[in-house]
Amino acid sequence: MAKKMKIKISNMENDNIIEIKNLTKKFKDLTAVDNISFNVKKGEFFAFLGPNGAGKSTTIKILTTLLSPTSGSINVNGYNILEEKNKVRESFGIVFQDQSLDVELTAYENMHFHAVLYRVPKKERKQKIKELLEMVELWDKRNKQVKKYSGGMKRRLEIARGLLHHPNILFLDEPTLGLDPQTRRHIWSYISKLNKRENITIFFSTHYMDEVEKIADKVAIIDNGKIVSQGTVAEILEKQQRANLEEAFISLTGKNIKEESADNLDVIKQYIRKK
Amino acid sequence: MLLSNISEKNNYMLNTIYILWLRQIKRYARSKARILGSLGQPILFLVALGFGFGPMYQASGQGDFIQFLAPGIIAMSIIFTAMYTGMEVIWDKQFGFLKETLVAPASRFNIMLGRTFGGATVAFLQGVFVLLISTFFGFSIESYIYLPLAFLFMFLIAIFFTAFGTAIASVLEDMQGFHLIMSFIVMPTFFLSGALFPLDGINRTLYYIIRVNPLTYGVDGLRQSLILEGSFNLGFDILILSALALLAIFIGSRLFNRIQI
Numbered sequence: 050m051a052k053k054m055k056i057k058i059s060n061m062e063n064d065n066i067i068e069i070k071n072l073t074k075k076f077k078d079l080t081a082v083d084n085i086s087f088n089v090k091k092g093e094f095f096a097f098l099g100p101n102g103a104g105k106s107t108t109i110k111i112l113t114t115l116l117s118p119t120s121g122s123i124n125v126n127g128y129n130i131l132e133e134k135n136k137v138r139e140s141f142g143i144v145f146q147d148q149s150l151d152v153e154l155t156a157y158e159n160m161h162f163h164a165v166l167y168r169v170p171k172k173e174r175k176q177k178i179k180e181l182l183e184m185v186e187l188w189d190k191r192n193k194q195v196k197k198y199s200g201g202m203k204r205r206l207e208i209a210r211g212l213l214h215h216p217n218i219l220f221l222d223e224p225t226l227g228l229d230p231q232t233r234r235h236i237w238s239y240i241s242k243l244n245k246r247e248n249i250t251i252f253f254s255t256h257y258m259d260e261v262e263k264i265a266d267k268v269a270i271i272d273n274g275k276i277v278s279q280g281t282v283a284e285i286l287e288k289q290q291r292a293n294l295e296e297a298f299i300s301l302t303g304k305n306i307k308e309e310s311a312d313n314l315d316v317i318k319q320y321i322r323k324k
Numbered sequence: 325m326l327l328s329n330i331s332e333k334n335n336y337m338l339n340t341i342y343i344l345w346l347r348q349i350k351r352y353a354r355s356k357a358r359i360l361g362s363l364g365q366p367i368l369f370l371v372a373l374g375f376g377f378g379p380m381y382q383a384s385g386q387g388d389f390i391q392f393l394a395p396g397i398i399a400m401s402i403i404f405t406a407m408y409t410g411m412e413v414i415w416d417k418q419f420g421f422l423k424e425t426l427v428a429p430a431s432r433f434n435i436m437l438g439r440t441f442g443g444a445t446v447a448f449l450q451g452v453f454v455l456l457i458s459t460f461f462g463f464s465i466e467s468y469i470y471l472p473l474a475f476l477f478m479f480l481i482a483i484f485f486t487a488f489g490t491a492i493a494s495v496l497e498d499m500q501g502f503h504l505i506m507s508f509i510v511m512p513t514f515f516l517s518g519a520l521f522p523l524d525g526i527n528r529t530l531y532y533i534i535r536v537n538p539l540t541y542g543v544d545g546l547r548q549s550l551i552l553e554g555s556f557n558l559g560f561d562i563l564i565l566s567a568l569a570l571l572a573i574f575i576g577s578r579l580f581n582r583i584q585i
Binding site: 151153166 | 336339340342343344347350351354355421422423424425426427428429430431584585
């Protein structure tokens with residue numbers, strides 16, 4: 050108990066809500082994440098960027114207790130992700146990169162399930178579900194089974210669900226992938242408000258560099274499992290001597306990565322399957 | 325303060341179990357094809373075996389074969405449904421929904437418990453349907469006083485096999501393993517349980533195999549409470565089945581807890 054208190058206090062002092070020290074994740078011969086370290090401050094809008102297969106999703110899975118690290122020490126909200134999994138899980142919400150809805154249930158039922166499971170107080174449930182489904186323009190179709198939804202609608206529902214409870218940290222793994230500009234703007238402005246109003250730390254990954262330039266306080270770029278650059282957008286641009294983030298991103302991560310990363314993904318998938 | 329904290333915690337625990345239970349029920353109620361489909365097999369067994377072997381059974385002086393067979397077929401429909409709902413964990417893994425539950429701030433033990441109760445309820449209902457159907461094929465319940473006891477056995481069988489299915493599904497990666505499990509675990513469990521034939525005078529080796537099969541005690545208990553005939557002590561049946569159900573929940577939740585995606 051005393052020890053935990055100390056961790057809490059030291060955390061408040063340096064204000065880091067996520068602390069990653071020497072994180073490595075290996076799948077057999079493949080090192081998906083290679084000795085990375087970085088911190089995220091409380092209330093920060095943090096962008097975690099990298100080409101496909103660079104290690105973004107693996108890192109997010111480790112931060113959210115879905116995967117165990119091979120080595121390294123990680124604290125989320127002051128709790129160790131290996132020793133205090135339940136405490137960690139109470140600290141965050143997440144929108145996954147790939148689908149995680151129950152397609153047999155309706156949109157409303159998916160939201161309700163989440164609200165109960167993630168401890169949204171009973172009094173607030175209905176109102177919040179309505180507010181969020183209206184935000185992503187699905188309220189009229191709330192009683193349709195999700196299997197009848199289009200890909201974009203599922204994506205929107207997924208985001209609405211992730212925003213239903215207000216945790217300390219919100220992980221968003223490529224949340225706006227495949228959405229039109231209107232919806233993207235809608236969603237980011239909602240998340241921005243959340244971030245400001247409730248001081249929720251946002252940790253997100255995306256391939257849309259314009260989104261990052263607009264809203265991110267800090268950026269970390271990962272490539273081949275290593276952090277290749279981090280800082281504010283301005284700092285990264287200056288270091289790379291580029292005019293915009295996309296140029297800087299490409300100069301940092303090169304052009305021959307895509308093939309490699311496809312292989313990496315296959316190795317990971319095979320590894321997980323064999324396990 | 326502390327008390328209200330505890331009751332809040334309990335409340336949340338119950339809510340977690342309830343919402344996962346409800347999900348299983350809803351999924352079941354919505355899949356009309358699945359409900360109908362899983363009634364087909366028991367009916368086929370009742371007709372083909374019940375009427376097919378009936379005259380032979382009667383000729384050997386054992387009485388009405390449908391009476392003997394129906395409890396076994398009820399048990400069959402329960403274990404098939406229970407294993408299937410338990411193994412739905414694999415579907416959830418493949419379709420991504422499992423992640424939604426695995427990162428929730430709820431304990432995985434409660435999540436597993438809710439799923440298992442939900443799946444068991446579904447399997448139990450399926451058993452009740454088959455019980456009703458078998459009365460159309462000439463099955464009659466000997467004594468309605470023992471009906472609650474029959475329901476207890478049906479529920480215990482359902483719990484055990486749902487938890488067992490969940491345990492297996494927690495270590496499997498995809499549905500390819502499902503058929504393997506069906507052929508090498510579920511089918512033998514059913515056929516070698518005393519569901520289809522009486523145990524008196526059978527081959528010794530077979531007898532021992534049947535004695536170590538958990539379903540044997542479920543079928544026996546069910547038969548005793550429905551037609552007042554059976555091979556073992558009723559209390560022993562309840563005891564062993566309850567202990568195994570608890571053990572399956574324990575192991576199942578341990579394995580479920582260890583899932584990585």
